[in-house]
Amino acid sequence: MVTAPALLTDARRARHIAEQVPDPELPMLTLADLGVLRDIEVTRDGTVVASLTPTYSGCPAMAEMRADVAARLRDAGYARVEIRTVLAPPWTSDWITPAGRRKLAEHGIAPPGAAPRRAAGPVPLVLSATRRSLACPRCRSTDTEETSRFAATSCKALWRCLACREPFEYVKEI
Structure with missing residues (x-):
């Protein structure tokens, strides 16, 4: 079992590594710049859990983002890595x-x-x-x-x- 201070240090290091991963479609941006890297945590058993939010549902780059984050963390010595897709709240371009x-x-x-700011409920249809x-x-x-x-x-x-x-x-x- 990993101690709480060690978890915090590992989480900071893992976050720093994951924050450097470039976006596959906009390689001048990192996943942190884009705002899709939501969270990094280290569980008591030492598993690094990275949470990503897609820019929109069906984003074809998500599979590559997940693979790239996992590979970078494993290359940095983390044996157990889990990538979670977080859909709520949905990503917004304000997170860039x-x-x-x-x-x-x-x-x-x-x-x-x-x-755009909208009230909760159905998204209005704009035809013009x-x-x-x-x-x-x-x-x-x-x-x-x-x-x-x-x-x-x-x-x-x-x-x-x-x-x-x-x-x-x-x-x-x-």
Whole structure:
């Protein structure tokens, strides 16, 4: 059995290791930057339990995230590793850290604004297009247009800056 102080030290070390794992779809971000690494704990028998929340249900990158976190922890010497998927509360783009937002912009991807606030209950169906102003991550102009609602992943959209003429991706608010 592991003592309480040892558990705390192991949990801090394990968290530090897991926080360094890059996101497979946005490799400039770590899972901590993205906000999907929810918790790290060490049980009394020494098992490291990492909790991850997917950015949306059906996220194809979750299997790789789980495998990458488990591999990094095992490579660091943790023999028993368990990865849990936590669905509640659901992930929101508000969980992206300030450092994560800065890294997205530095890599030419427009970071999300604040996630929409809704009352509890059914999600309203909106059939009309919504027009938004989005700043280009390269030149900061707001003279931009959406070219595709979906990009390489469902959580991003494609935009174009009409000022500098450069295309860019945008991480959608969720």
